[in-house]
Amino acid sequence: MAGTRVHTAVDAVNEISHRSRADLSDRVRRLRGSLLFAAQGGLAASLAWLVAHELIGHPHPYFAPIAAVIVLNVSVGQRLRRAVELLVGVALGILLGDLLIYFTGTGAWQIGVSVAFVILACVFLGGSPTVIGQAASSAVLVSTLAPPQSGIYYSRFVDALAGGVVGVLVLALLLQINPLTVIKRAAEPAFGCLAEGLRDCAAALRAGSLQDAQAALDALRDADASVTRFQDALADARETATLAPVRWRARVPLTEYVDAAPHIDHALRNARVLARRAVIAIEDGEESPAALIASLQSASEAVETLVRELAAGRDPVRTRELTLASVAIAGEAYRRGLGFSAGVIAAQIRTIGTDLLLATGVSDRATTRLIHRAAGRVARPSRPAR
CATH class of the missing domain: 1.20.58.220 (Phosphate transport system protein phou homolog 2; domain 2)
Known part of the structure; x- marks a missing residue:
């Protein structure tokens, strides 16, 4: 009986060891497969910041690298058209969110109105579900993270647009696998x-x-x-x-x-x-x-x-x-x-x-x-x- 328990324990240990090796191998394989995306993401974020900060002249263009990474991240394995749609969604959501919060203020109901307005505006403009979803998310971001205080922050829309364009260009032109x-x-x-x-x-x-x-x-x-x-x-x-x-x-x-x-x-x-x-x-x-x-x-x-x-x-x-x-x-x-x-x-x-x-x-x-x-x-x- 004791020998049976010993064999059972050894079998369990061997099975756990085998699964650990298989899991580690799978993790390494996935890590290698993500190297290109990691390089694209890092490059896009850096370039987006440099473009908005150095070329456009915005002192804190944090929406630029955010937009660049969003475009790249959600577009992995998708077509370039989807990446462009995300770019439009990010920029449009930030612009409309800034406008609504500036005129209505901040708060729970203002966020709800802002999101609803952004969704309806995208639908009216013929946006796809990708554009609508990303625009609504961006509106929530500007409404809660950094709502406008002393005017409409057009610079954030420009930053998002610039960052998204950088992300699309990196996706389409740079570090492409054969x-x-x-x-x-x-x-x-x-x-x-x-x-x-x-x-x-x-x-x-x-x-x-x-x-x-x-x-x-x-x-x-x-x-x-x-x-x-x-x-x-x-x-x-x-x-x-x-x-x-x-x-x-x-x-x-x-x-x-x-x-x-x-x-x-x-x-x-x-x-x-x-x-x-x-x-x-x-x-x-x-x-x-x-x-x-x-x-x-x-x-x-x-x-x-x-x-x-x-x-x-x-x-x-x-x-x-x-x-x-x-x-x-x-x-x-x-x-x-x-x-x-x-x-x-x-x-x-x-x-x-x-x-x-x-x-x-x-x-x-x-x-x-x-x-x-x-x-x-x-x-x-x-x-x-x-």
Whole structure:
């Protein structure tokens, strides 16, 4: 009994130690990921103070660094448009808050009236929820922290405007991470979900495992989150490459990802249809010939190759070869005779092949011609040169 308690205590200590190491590792990872934002925040606050103090000549421009940090802080992971909206909200809230408090004085009901007026003014001017929320918060700040005493403090509005502009400029132009690095990291899981789903369907059909086929279908259904993150990262990367002069060279490589993104999304949807049919085929005890399984494996390899070729900035020739090989093998299997569900799978392989060719930059007309030609013959993927 005592020995059991000792083992239990040792296990608990080991588990706590493991969790502590994992927690520390996660904290270090998050710390590294925040280094860029910390540098941007510090730089924006310093520049905002210098601009308001040295260039504009305000002795205590504390609203300038506040506005700069607010714009940067709430805009992390968002588009530049949101940052500009925050800038407008901060400046507008300070200006309207100063006006209202100057005419009505300070107190509980005055703060309420000030916030209500600022919200209504923003709504009338067509402000977004971001602008409205930030303007109301800024009105509360000037009403409670430093209400005007001897006049309307236009300088605080100017400070907020200057600080917000500095924050937007730092966000858009300075210390920007390479957009290609961001998009490559986001593309790998998005493309990987598609490649893994096709590979798992092939393995499930080979083994006749209904459980594995259902797991592949579930994984493909859950892949939307990865694709959404990829599309969001792509939008942010395009914005960075457009606005930051030091990143202009990334615009051409990013265009290849932009062109590929919608077709990968279509391929993922078609892969889900394929996976559902694989489940039905196994449930019905339908035979899946080796050629059909090989076709799925070739399609999976084509997706994996595409993400590598895009990352390397190469013309995706190998991806096209593997894609057409997949379509050709499926076409041959279809001509030899397939059951109903297996025939649907072959048709979906052809559709996914169309999506992949389009993702490599092949035109619609050329894609149709290549797919028709490949579906009418047998082709085996050649080994890449080493």
